């Protein structure tokens with residue numbers, strides 16, 4: 031197993047090279063000149079040429095690419111044109127904010143989705159099944175931004191139960207350790223602040239959870255229906271096991287692999303920055319960060335942001351594959 | 365009806381309610397097994413053998429299936445009306461069942477040891493170590509080698525024959541009083557088949573477990589069973605001890621089955637087979653279900669449905685009008 035994991039990690043290297051090449055090419059694909067952006071509209075041609083020389087933009091493509099890779103390998107993600115700060119320094123809080131939100135959304139989605147799928151499969155063709163599957167169908171086809179707006183209207187504006195935007199009250203000061211504020215405040219024993227953070231994350235978390243939840247519920251239901259017809263489930267029941275045991279031990283574990291694929295994919299999508307949701311809920315996440323960079327034509331930030339998201343995608347894929355192997359002994363470590 | 369019967373099925377009717385209406389897969393089955401007996405149940409595919417014994421286990425998929433009528437007594441307890449919780453304490457503990465498909469009957473994701481110990485820890489309050497001991501003991505009993513390595517393997521690492529032995533070990537681990545073996549050797553090749561049958565006969569002798577051997581192979585019955593019940597179209601058509609059945613079959617269907625056993629002494633390659641097909645359950649509304657295929661059929665067979673008539677000795681029953689006279693003559 032260890033050898034398998036190492037081999038899989040080594041296999042990431044060419045993939046990440048490909049990703050970096052793609053990301054680096056972006057700068058050539060989108061219109062506009064970085065030097066122009068830095069200097070503004072009224073810059074002279076000489077000044078632009080000077081900046082291009084400083085940035086190395088006058089070098090051939092492959093030289094530029096290799097120096098870019100060299101920088102990446104030393105952990106240098108470049109400097110933001112807008113803020114003049116090292117991107118590697120300023121990107122982390124945004125990324126952590128998105129990760130925290132994604133985590134909350136996926137925990138909700140998995141918990142509700144898997145259980146709804148199980149109950150639907152167990153009592154299939156019952157009223158619970160029908161209602162759950164209709165809701166799931168609505169869930170996958172609902173635009174998330176619209177759902178977010180409705181949530182805000184109902185729970186923040188009308189009922190006033192939860193705050194409508196932001197990650198925490200502006201008056202609160204949070205001493206960040208990891209930038210995962212929920213974890214930070216728990217470690218520090220700041221339960222008031224923790225509650226404050228939690229109340230802010232519920233609405234965007236629920237909005238983002240909807241689609242994955244619906245997909246997970248449908249997937250769980252169909253694979254569970256399939257698995258529950260298996261001979262080994264009949265064996266489990268013939269042993270006299272109770273239903274909970276039959277469902278959660280013998281069926282779910284067999285049904286979980288296709289569900290895992292969906293979870294991985296959806297987690298990747300959410301981490302990729304749910305720009306609309308983050309904008310609606312004023313969430314200072316990576317989606318917003320990249321969106322702002324696009325507005326400002328802040329090329330290095332766009333590049334690094336996309337590179338990081340792509341890398342996360344690839345890593346999640348790897349984790350999902352490793353989980354397959356951990357769950358199913360028939361998957362050969364080859 | 366029978367004092368020594370440990371399991372007794374009376375007038376069992378199990379139907380499936382499908383889009384085409386009610387399908388009575390098992391219709392008025394009467395059967396019993398005595399303590400420590402080896403009963404064979406034979407019949408062509410689709411005659412209701414599995415459904416009968418899934419009914420006993422309370423494992424009929426519901427919906428679409430349901431026990432519509434009849435009683436099943438296990439040591440005097442009526443099983444068809446037993447609450448699920450009580451039924452669970454009998455299932456796998458007092459009555460165990462193994463299935464036709466050894467390749468798919470074990471959960472692919474759990475180790476053999478886990479699946480065996482789970483079977484015993486469901487019914488007995490014993491610790492993990494003791495359960496493991498017992499699991500290894502059982503694996504040894506069914507003739508598997510290197511049991512301490514075996515319990516850490518996954519099903520896909522074992523052959524079909526080994527898996528079926530594991531299934532038998534699992535079924536026997538709680539020392540059940542009745543073991544239902546639903547075509548346990550069908551999926552295995554001939555030599556392995558012989559070994560498994562040998563094993564089951566040994567277990568029956570050693571542990572005094574009553575075994576119900578479901579099969580469509582009369583050869584299997586001849587080899588291991590004490591008594592045999594022949595099923596046709598959801599009904600038992602003849603029961604007798606093995607010797608009587610093979611030497612003096614009464615029911616035309618049983619005769620047909622016996623004629624279709626391959627016989628090495630026979631010179632010709634031609635093998636007799638009963639003409640026609642098994643009717644779909646419920647498709648024959650009146651008369652003897654075997655009538656369309658029966659060489660002996662006469663007027664009455666098309667009009668009435670025969671009952672299970674006891675023969676001259678009580679243990680040879682037959683569902684055929686040809687033998688209804690015997691009954692009236694002897695009385």
Ligand SMILES: Nc1ncnc2c1ncn2[C@@H]1O[C@H](COP(=O)(O)OP(=O)(O)OP(=O)(O)O)[C@@H](O)[C@H]1O
Pocket residue numbers: 380382387389390407408409410411412413414415416425428429580644645
């Ligand atoms: N889940 C089900 N839904 C509908 N009909 C069923 C179902 N299970 C069994 N049946 C019907 O019950 C009848 C008896 O099936 P059963 O499995 O008992 O046959 P069998 O004697 O065990 O045959 P085989 O030798 O092939 O195992 C079949 O004709 C089938 O049509």
Ligand code: SF4
Pocket residue numbers: 615616617652653654655656658659660661662665670683684685686
């Ligand atoms: S009752 Fe009639 S049709 Fe049925 S088996 Fe006997 S002789 Fe044949």
Ligand SMILES: [Mg+2]
Pocket residue numbers: 413414415546
């Ligand atoms: Mg069967």
